Amino acid sequence: MSYAIKTEELSKRFGRVQALNGLNLKVPEGAIYALVGPNGAGKTTTLKLLMNVLRPTSGNCEVLGVASEKLRYCDLAVIGYVSENQDMPDWMTGRYLLSYLRPFYPTWDDGVAYETARDLALPLDQKIKTLSRGARMKLAVVSSLTYRPRLIVLDEPFAGLDSVVRDQLVQTLLQRVEGATVVISSHDLHDLESFVSHVGYLDRGCLCFSEEISFLVERFREVEVTLGATPRMPVDWPKNWICRESSSAVVRFIETRFDSESTPTEINRRFVGSRNVSFTPMSLRAIFTAVARSSSGTA
């Protein structure tokens, strides 16, 4: 499998703060990859390292087969980057920004640019500094899709946007990115779960998991064990059982490596005399909440 993005032991330290710690991330080509995690998890830092905006403290990262530190203008001509915290040239109008960027991209398509802008109802003749947050983000997206990039990196593109604008952007994105790899970061999975193919969870600079969504949903189960008359709790709990809760008769936890054969056997071995065991599939949101609770130590 070829990867659009590959990092090896990627670390970044800002003074005393370890923003990223040995990140090993692989994003397959053609994937729509969601990089999620709480605020301060290191998502923006990761994306900036990938784009060579920041320099890593240690480790390596590759984008489209090129080491990030060696990305040249010709490599950037096939990468789109949109970030909520990027400074735009405020004095330009949207129209001027598009015409200014055109000569930098050999594959720029004015037709796509203005059609997308029209679809998004983007006021192109207004100066960027007068645009709303949503309109600025639309403009950033338009200016990054118009040259049919092979890779699109979006850093918190929906932060602070209302649901109408968000849906417009998602729709535009899905229409225009055929065949391209998309990496999109967010602290809220709800923004992304409807259209992403892969997901990675970053917490405090570490990647907790990174896989296809179908696999992820398959391996997480909410487990409920109804105990027998003389309940005996296991002495040691496997690490893959997280978010444990128990009452006198029932134990609940989340199995993060569910297997239809081995998991029931393991439960029966540890909960001797249990009366009933149920396995409930989880939504993505529930999975992330559980992982977040688990990694923050509240579960």
Added chain:
Amino acid sequence: MRHTLHIFKKDSRHLWKEILVVTTMIAAFAYLGARSRPVLTAYALPIDRLDAIYRLLLPLAWWYLIAAVVHGEPISGDRQFWLTRPYRRGSLLAAKVLFVLVFLNLPMLLADCVILAAHGFKAWSYLPGLLVRQLLLLLVWFLPFLALATVTENLKQFLLLLVMIPVLYFIIAFVGRLPVFGLYGHGEWIPISAMIVVVVVGTFLILRIQYLHRRTTLARGIAICALPLALVVPSFFPRPTAYAAQLALTHRQALPASVVLGLDLSRQDGQDRNSLVTDGEANTVELDFPLRATGIPQDLDLIADHLAVKVRTPDGNSLNTTWRSLMFSDRNGQLWMKVHIDEAVFQKLRRTTVTVRTSAYLTLLGNSRATLIPAGAKSMEVPGIGRCSFLPDNMHEWVLFCQAPFRQPVDFCKAILGESEIRKFNEALPIGGSYSPYPAELEVSPLVLTFNGVYGISRPISGALMLTATPLSHFHTDFELPDVSLKDFVLDKQTVDSHF
């Protein structure tokens, strides 16, 4: 090139208001430079004063525009939109340099031509000077500030850095007790060249690091090292090294080998003492040694560019004197060496005989010429010096000044007015005379004041005689004044004796 022009066009469009302001300021600079008189006396016109102030303000306008264009695509920081766009870094830098060339160098070139023409100089006659001046403006006045702008994130940071530069200089000067610029006299161009080298190398490194690798911390480190170094080089550059370099760069003639210097025993009694008093440092004693120079061909004059004087005591110790030693001829043509010695050392040695050892870098002047500048002359050409004016400033004061394009002239000059007509003329040393091989200097104005004198004259005079001479040969010699008693050479014997 296509990208360079594209970015340049964008910057021109974005900064048209700033460009307009700076272009207007350069036009005003040209107007003031064309209309004003460079000598500021008590009776100077407002336009003359404005021109002097304006020369200080204009660089601020240049630097503001430079910072604005650099911050169009800031290098420092991680939020700039252009970082993730396919900019060719070389094209980006080239666009910024092109902007400086078009909106600063070109208007300055035109302003120079206007100022020169207004003062009677034909610009095309000074083409090398015109071009080298533009190069110096670019390398020293513009690009270093472009480099500094790349290590700042915004205009506020850049302005703070600009304020820090003079503060840094004064701190270094105060802590290091630096002497001021002008130490090197005619060889000033050597330490200035060293400074230019530091500035250019620092600028090149910062621009390369920032535009090719975007390593702001490293670039800031280089700026932090290069800035103080550039500021102190002109003051700390060893004077003997400067003159040794000067000597190495000029061809030696066989002529000076015959020149021998020694104490003029016939004037050792202290009579016929000259009247030149210099500003000595605190706690120093000023000594005047009468010298005799033999072997100097007729019609040639000897001047000292640098003297390193040491006093050797009977017990074999060698003591340095201050850097202010100089050699000059008095009105009678007698040669003197003036040395400042620490007062405590003088006290210790005043009753003993010592040997004064001098290492001298000397220059022979020849091809003397005299040109009469009539009183009331507005602009008269004096060969080798430039164009001179001799005009009344008020009822009793006359101003004699000369200007030349781009640099101090090679020739030395000295003005002589009739003795009976002089009240405040104490000019004993020839002035001017730069050994610089460059056709231009690092001035804001294209015109350099090559001579400047204000004279109180009580009755009508016909004019001033401008004497000029050309440096023909530089050479180095060591000589000794053996067995001298320092107290015999104190400038004002009576005062010093009563003091001690």
